[in-house]
Amino acid sequence: MEGKKNLLTYSGLKALEDEMHDLKVVRRKEVAAKIKEAREQGDLSENAEYDAAKDEQRDIEARIEEIEKILKNAEVVVEDDVDLNKINVGCTVKLFDEEYEEEIEYQIVGSTEANSLMGKISNESPVGKALIGASIGQEIEVETQVGVCKYRVLGIQRS
Secondary structure, eight states: OOOOOEEEEHHHHHHHHHHHHIIIIIIHHHHHHHHHHHHTTSOSTTOHHHHHHHHHHHHHHHHHHHHHHHHHTEEEEOGGGOOTTSOOTTEEEEEEETTTTEEEEEEEEOTTTOBGGGTEEETTSHHHHHHTTOOTTOEEEEEETTEEEEEEEEEEEEO
16 A cells, blocks of 8 residues: 655755755764763663663664655655646745734645645645635635634745
8 A cells, every 4th residue: 555645845855865864964964972971871771861861762763763754755845836826835925814804924844844824735734625716816715723714815936
């Protein structure tokens, strides 16, 4: 069974590749040195430094495995090919929030890149789903956990 495709922008792909490189090249060596140093202290049964280093090693290996799975099923959105007449993954959209009467901007990304604090929303989130396919001037209503949100699309550009 093939896994779900992970939509990534080029910058998201690059960030994951950089994190993977750092984990494999830098962090693995650091934690191996910590384990070696802790072993040299003798009795491992009550060695907190050894336990902490082994936990860190497990976390690093789990993250490497997670990134490898994401990259294995990655589908990169080429921002240059994005149609700017309709909202899609790889677009930055400017919206007018009807309730708060303010302009907001979101970058539409795949779920693995989503980070609402950085203005990156997933194409699978309620707002992201509602925006996909919308065009400039269109009004969107989205059912969210806090109620219905209303937006008007003001602009679409490449991320």
